[in-house]
Every structure is written in structure tokens, then in C-alpha cells.
Amino acid sequence: AMRVLVLEGVTTFALAMKGRYPFCLATEYLPDATMREKFFPVPHLDATAMDVPDQSFDVCVSNDVLEHVPSIDAMLSETLRVLKPGGVMLATFPFYAANDEGVVRSRIEDGEVCYVLEPEYHGDPVRGEGVLVFEIPGWDIIPRARAAGFADACIVTTMSHAAGITAGDFAFIMHLYARKP
Helix, strand or coil: CCEEEECCCCCHHHHHHHHHCCEEEECECCCCHHHHHHCCCCCECCCCCCCCCCCCEEEEEEECCHHHCCCHHHHHHHHHHHEEEEEEEEEECCCCCCCCCCEECEEEECCEEEECCCCCEECCCCCCCCEECCEECCCCHHHHHHHHCCEEEEEEEECECCCCECCCCCCCEEEEEEECC
């Protein structure tokens, strides 16, 4: 049976994945006891230091999480570690298609958040105030995924009349597809 890791735990998408895949782990970043109690039984998982065994999953889905981790490279490495050989990472995120490199907005220095640019927050189903953006990737996300050890890393676009992905700010969704060798 397919084992799926979903880096969100309280969204409609997460619930649909749990309903479709019996071996689906849908998680949230819940760093303190108060948050863990509030969202119990959704498990806490730090995408940059996952508390799961090596080669546990066939697929990892990350919807609009990548830009919120303090180290995209650490998340890519951790995702590779927890995927089985041939496993796939699918990730959506804001993407600067005109930029060769990502734009770092914030970083962690000496355990403290340091703002490189004006702080930016995105909506979050867990935190009403939103969650801080650390980096918006550019085209360098592909060589960074490959440097982490992924094969076939590429940006894929998805458009679907049936799913209503045809208009609005974007006529398609761009996502990173990366496969573990």
C-alpha cells in the first residue's frame, strides 16, 4: 500500500488524502505543547527535521509549505531521507519565475529571526495571524533539489478546466516534481 506524507493536517486536501490513502500521515508544524494540545490528534512534524524513520514514504506532498521553512535545503534533504527509493516529492509554493535565484525575506541567525526584507506572512489554517515567509524560490529550486539528491527535479505546470484551474491571478499551478533515485 502506498505510504503518503502530507505536510498539512487540517485542510480539506489533507482530509481527502487521509480518506483516499489508508497509510497517509497528515501533519502540521506545532512547535509547542499548547498548539499540539489544540490540534490533537494531528501530529507535529518539523519539515526540516522530521521525526520519522528513513525511507518511510512513497510520496511527500507539500502545499505552500516550502516558503515557510527557515531552510529550504534542509527540507529538501529531509524529504529525500524519508522517501523510499523511487519516491516522489510534489511541492507547490509561490515561485518567482522571472528570477534565477530565490528571494530570501527572513532567516534564522543565532536562534533569532532576522528580517532581510519587510516581513511577509501568508494565510495558515493553524495560525490565524499567518505564518512568516523565509524564502520565495526561483529557478534555482531545481538545482537545489538535485544537490539534495533528487533526480528528475523539474517545475511542472498543471491546468484543469474540470478542477477550475484556468483563471484568476494564475491560469495554472506550478509545482516542483522531484523523484528519489
